Amino acid sequence: xxxxxxxxxxxxxxxxxxxxxxxxxxxxxxxxxxxxxxxxxxxxxxxxxxxxxxxxxxxxxxxxxxxxxxxxxxxxxxxxxxxxxxxxxxxxxxxxxxxxxxxxxxxxxxxxxxxxxxxxxxxxxxxxxxxxxxxxxxxxxxxxxxxxxxxxxxxxxxxxxxxxxxxxxxxxxxxxxxxxxxxxxxxxxxxxxxxxxxxxxxxxxxxxxxxxxxxxxxxxxxxxxxxxxxxxxxxxxxxxxxxxxxxxxxxxxxxxxxxxxxxxxxxxxxxxxxxxxxxxxxxxxxxxxxxxxxxxxxxxxxxxxxxxxxxxxxxxxxxxxxxxxxxxxxxxxxxxxxxxxxxxxxx
Amino acid sequence: xxxxxxxxxxxxxxxxxxxxxxxxxxxxxxxxxxxxxxxxxxxxxxxxxxxxxxxxxxxxxxxxxxxxxxxxxxxxxxxxxxxxxxxxxxxxxxxxxxxxxxxxxxxxxxxxxxxxxxxxxxxxxxxxxxxxxxxxxxxxxxxxxxxxxxxxxxxxxxxxxxxxxxxxxxxxxxxxxxxxxxxxxxxxxxxxxxxxxxxxxxxxxxxxxxxxxxxxxxxxxxxxxxxxxxxxxxxxxxxxxxxxxxxxxxxxxxxxxxxxxxxxxxxxxxxxxxxxxxxxxxxxxxxxxxxxxxxxxxxxxxxxxxxxxxxxxxxxxxxxxxxxxxxxxxxxxxxxxxxxxxxxxxx
DNA sequence: CTGAAAGCGCTTACAG
DNA sequence: CTGAAAGCGCTTACAG
Numbered sequence: 001x002x003x004x005x006x007x008x009x010x011x012x013x014x015x016x017x018x019x020x021x022x023x024x025x026x027x028x029x030x031x032x033x034x035x036x037x038x039x040x041x042x043x044x045x046x047x048x049x050x051x052x053x054x055x056x057x058x059x060x061x062x063x064x065x066x067x068x069x070x071x072x073x074x075x076x077x078x079x080x081x082x083x084x085x086x087x088x089x090x091x092x093x094x095x096x097x098x099x100x101x102x103x104x105x106x107x108x109x110x111x112x113x114x115x116x117x118x119x120x121x122x123x124x125x126x127x128x129x130x131x132x133x134x135x136x137x138x139x140x141x142x143x144x145x146x147x148x149x150x151x152x153x154x155x156x157x158x159x160x161x162x163x164x165x166x167x168x169x170x171x172x173x174x175x176x177x178x179x180x181x182x183x184x185x186x187x188x189x190x191x192x193x194x195x196x197x198x199x200x201x202x203x204x205x206x207x208x209x210x211x212x213x214x215x216x217x218x219x220x221x222x223x224x225x226x227x228x229x230x231x232x233x234x235x236x237x238x239x240x241x242x243x244x245x246x247x248x249x250x251x252x253x254x255x256x257x258x259x260x261x262x263x264x265x266x267x268x269x270x271x272x273x274x275x276x277x278x279x280x281x282x283x284x285x286x287x288x289x290x291x292x293x294x295x296x297x298x299x300x301x302x303x304x305x306x307x308x309x310x311x312x313x314x315x316x317x318x319x320x321x322x323x324x325x326x327x328x329x330x331x332x333x334x335x336x337x338x339x340x341x342x343x344x345x346x347x
Numbered sequence: 348x349x350x351x352x353x354x355x356x357x358x359x360x361x362x363x364x365x366x367x368x369x370x371x372x373x374x375x376x377x378x379x380x381x382x383x384x385x386x387x388x389x390x391x392x393x394x395x396x397x398x399x400x401x402x403x404x405x406x407x408x409x410x411x412x413x414x415x416x417x418x419x420x421x422x423x424x425x426x427x428x429x430x431x432x433x434x435x436x437x438x439x440x441x442x443x444x445x446x447x448x449x450x451x452x453x454x455x456x457x458x459x460x461x462x463x464x465x466x467x468x469x470x471x472x473x474x475x476x477x478x479x480x481x482x483x484x485x486x487x488x489x490x491x492x493x494x495x496x497x498x499x500x501x502x503x504x505x506x507x508x509x510x511x512x513x514x515x516x517x518x519x520x521x522x523x524x525x526x527x528x529x530x531x532x533x534x535x536x537x538x539x540x541x542x543x544x545x546x547x548x549x550x551x552x553x554x555x556x557x558x559x560x561x562x563x564x565x566x567x568x569x570x571x572x573x574x575x576x577x578x579x580x581x582x583x584x585x586x587x588x589x590x591x592x593x594x595x596x597x598x599x600x601x602x603x604x605x606x607x608x609x610x611x612x613x614x615x616x617x618x619x620x621x622x623x624x625x626x627x628x629x630x631x632x633x634x635x636x637x638x639x640x641x642x643x644x645x646x647x648x649x650x651x652x653x654x655x656x657x658x659x660x661x662x663x664x665x666x667x668x669x670x671x672x673x674x675x676x677x678x679x680x681x682x683x684x685x686x687x688x689x690x691x692x693x694x
Numbered sequence: 695c696t697g698a699a700a701g702c703g704c705t706t707a708c709a710g
Numbered sequence: 711c712t713g714a715a716a717g718c719g720c721t722t723a724c725a726g
Contacts, residue, residue: 011703022713027705037711056703068447076433077634086423089450100415101448103436232638265640287424291579293612358719369697374721384695403719 010053019047030055067127069314072102074134078230078258079286080303084132084154087307095315097127121149128314130307133157138164150317152310157199165317167310167328171201174299174332175208178253178281181297181334183216186343187251187279191224193238193263194255202227205255205283224249228259235262243270250343251279257289260296264339275341285335294338302330357400366394377402379465379494392495396667414474416661419449421481425577425605426633427650431479431501434654442662444474465494475661477654480504485511497664499657504546512664514657514675518548521646521679522555522600525628528644528681529598530563533690534626538571538596540585540606549574552602552630571596575606582609590617597690598626604636607643611686622688632682641685649677 012030016023021040028036029044036044047053071088073081085101092099121129121144128150131141134157141164144151153166160166182190192209195202206225213220223245228234235254239262242249254260260282267274274280274294282289285300309328316323359377363370368391375383376391383391394400418435420428432448439446468476468491475497478488481504488511491498500513507513529537539556542549553572560567570592575581582601586609589596601607607629614621621627621641629636632647656675663670 009703013703023703024705024713025711028712031705035711040711076429076436082423082429086450089423089448093450093452099448101436101446103433103440105440261638265638268640291608291612293615356719360719370719371697371721372695375696378721382695387695 010051012053015044015047015051015053018051019044067096067318068098068100069127069311070100070102070121070129071132072104072129072136073132074104076103079288080230080256080284080301081132083286083303084307087304088130088311089307090304091308091311095311097311097315100126127318128152130154130310130314131156150314152313152317154306154310155201157196159200162326165313165323165326165328167306167313167330168201169301169306169332170329171204171332172208172211174283174301174334175205175253176212177208177332177334178283178299179209179212180216181336181340182251182253182279182281183212183218185251185279185340188218188343189221189224189247189249190218190251190253191226191238191242191249192253192255193235193259194225194227195230195234195259197227202230202255209253221247230256230258232258232262232265235259235264236266237262239263239266239270239272243272249278251281251340253281253283255283257282257284257286257296257298260298260339261288261292264292264294264296275339276344279340279343281334281340285332289335290337297337297340298335299332300335301332305330357398359400359402362391362394362398362400365398366391388493396495399667414443414665415445415447416474416658417447417449417468417476418479419451419476419483420479421451423450426635427603427631427648428479430633430650431654434651435477435658436654437651438655438658442658444658444662447473465491465496468496474665475499477501477657477661478503497661499660499664501653501657502548504543506547509673512660512670512673512675514653514660514677515548516648516653516679517676518551518679519555519558521630521648521681522552523559524555524679524681525600525630525646526556526559527563528683528687529600529626529628530559530565532598532626532687534598535565535690536568536571536594536596537565537598537600538573538585538589539600539602540582540610541572541574541602542577542581542606544574549577549602556600568594577603577605579605579609579612582606582611583613584609586610586613586617586619590619596625598628598687600628600630602630604629604631604633604643604645607645607686608635608639611639611641611643622686623691626687626690628681628687632679636682636684644684644687645682646679647682648679652677 012026013023016026019026021044025036025040026044029041069092075081089099129144130152132154138158138161141151141153142161145163151164153160153164155168156166179190190213192206194206210220226238226241228238235258238259252263254263260280263280264274267278272278280296282296282298284303285298289296289298309330313323359373360370363373366373368387372383372387373391376388416439422428436446476491477499479501485505485508488498488500489508492510498511500507500511502515503513526537537560539553541553557567573585573588575585582605585606599610601610607627610627611621614625619625627643629643629645631650632645636643636645656677660670
């Protein structure tokens with residue numbers, strides 16, 4: 001006989017009845033008055049927990065107020081960030097979740113300490129937090145977990161503590177695929193224009209590149225590896241440096257599309273033709289790569305899907321579900337466009 | 348004798364007394380019921396605003412949380428939107444206001460009616476709403492105002508009702524300046540690749556163009572005016588159409604940078620050199636214009652500043668201040684880069 | 695469209 | 711400590 005009582009609204013009075021005390025007594029327990037016998041208090045607390053009583057204020061919040069997830073970016077000035085954000089927003093729209101957006105800028109993690117922020121998130125009944133590229137240290141992320149705030153990190157700069165869920169892409173495999181593509185086109189002098197040295201996804205891409213080179217028995221000239229930042233400026237400067245070499249590379253694998261577009265712009269200024277004189281592969285697969293002339297061959301990350309996955313994981317954690325793995329990597333795939341071609345006869 | 352009555356808590360009943368109506372009536376106004384005479388409603392609204400009445404829920408909320416402003420975009424897929432958003436976020440950060448982000452997509456104004464949305468905004472103690480490019484009809488915006496939700500519109504597609512504050516740029520003056528620049532370079536065959544026909548800022552830019560042409564005694568060939576959408580595809584198609592004309596234009600004024608970049612990409616494919624064969628001016632002054640090759644001459648809008656201004660106006664309204672004008676236009680300015688040059692000897 | 699009356703759910707003041 | 715009674719502030723149902 002299933003429990004199909006006509007579900008009346010759960011009031012303080014009902015809790016009182018259930019607990020065998022008066023309404024004022026329940027009120028006192030809820031409001032933390034101290035003029036309640038310890039035995040009475042725990043009896044009432046038990047009923048409150050069991051029935052899941054919510055004050056009208058809380059009920060109201062759950063009715064009108066939709067759940068809110070806090071999303072923190074270090075910056076919104078990249079196509080990468082926008083696509084991830086769009087994925088989160090789209091997914092949030094479907095789940096009727098609202099998105100509170102925070103951009104911390106380079107100065108790091110804004111004025112609030114991790115503790116203050118965690119307290120606020122709990123206080124205001126938010127369902128969790130998504131952190132995109134850095135902005136929080138491992139220690140800070142740990143603090144969230146300890147306070148019970150569901151948190152998911154997308155492409156963390158450093159490996160997060162084991163108990164924090166993180167979402168990324170198969171950067172190593174992507175780097176390997178990009179480089180293999182160039183090798184298959186006959187290129188051997190392939191340069192790598194990387195992002196910030198210590199950042200994990202950059203390292204993974206670099207090592208994918210190295211793995212492909214090694215697997216093909218190609219020795220890497222160390223001057224062909226130039227780490228820097230994920231910016232078009234780095235692409236511009238990187239190409240300038242590479243063109244000054246005696247042995248110019250015939251192909252460049254750039255660690256993201258911004259770098260690649262910087263290379264493309266500088267190549268045009270220098271009269272270096274892409275792909276005739278120089279093949280070029282980017283990473284990210286942003287719309288910019290598609291729209292450039294020549295259109296850029298690039299390793300596409302499922303950025304929107306990463307945003308969507310992050311939100312999904314927040315919701316799972318909110319529901320108390322356990323995730324299979326604290327680290328999820330979504331597959332990248334190489335999109336071949338116009339910026340890569342077979343190597344020319346080497347002079 | 349200053350008014351130093353012992354400040355009793357401001358209740359709904361007190362507001363009713365003050366307004367000379369009953370408590371139920373005030374309750375109806377607050378909850379947006381429609382069975383209230385317009386006159387009564389405005390009388391009560393006046394007292395509510397003057398006394399600064401807050402429902403118990405709101406009172407509670409002001410104690411715990413920070414203020415939240417809701418920001419609604421139709422899409423986040425343009426550099427334009429990102430820059431406006433960054434302006435809002437920056438300004439919000441300084442004022443310790445949080446930003447709730449909503450993207451409605453093309454389907455229009457999401458699942459919620461204006462009434463529901465307004466109710467939710469009030470209910471959750473949000474301080475107002477910024478709407479960027481469309482997403483709400485004039486009638487809907489009016490509904491917000493009637494419910495007392497401070498609202499500011501940035502670049503509305505249609506002129507909003509008089510009582511709604513809107514922020515934009517001097518589109519007409521900008522269009523005129525762009526066109527004058529081309530005229531000064533000796534161009535006479537100047538085409539206009541516009542955005543959606545009915546959208547106000549596009550019309551203003553078009554009429555700025557027409558005004559400059561007329562002021563210089565240049566007759567406009569109607570085939571040189573092609574309205575479409577604010578997209579690079581429109582630039583691509585527009586240039587194709589223009590190149591099929593017997594009398595090709597020597598210059599194009601594109602209604603935004605995306606269109607201009609579409610023109611640039613197609614020009615490169617067709618072997619049309621910019622600026623030697625074709626001068627090109629965009630509008631918006633986004634970073635894309637700066638980074639393209641050749642760098643794009645463009646009418647810069649102070650997009651970040653527009654975002655900042657919108658948030659400022661929300662806060663003024665929240666404080667009950669009256670604005671000097673319901674419409675604010677920030678100045679545009681022409682940034683001359685590499686995509687414009689003196690007209691060549693005409694064949 | 696308005697408001698007197700009844701109602702709701704929680705809290706307060708206080709007698710026991 | 712407890713709870714009957716009064717109170718508070720808002721909302722609902724409905725007569726006019």
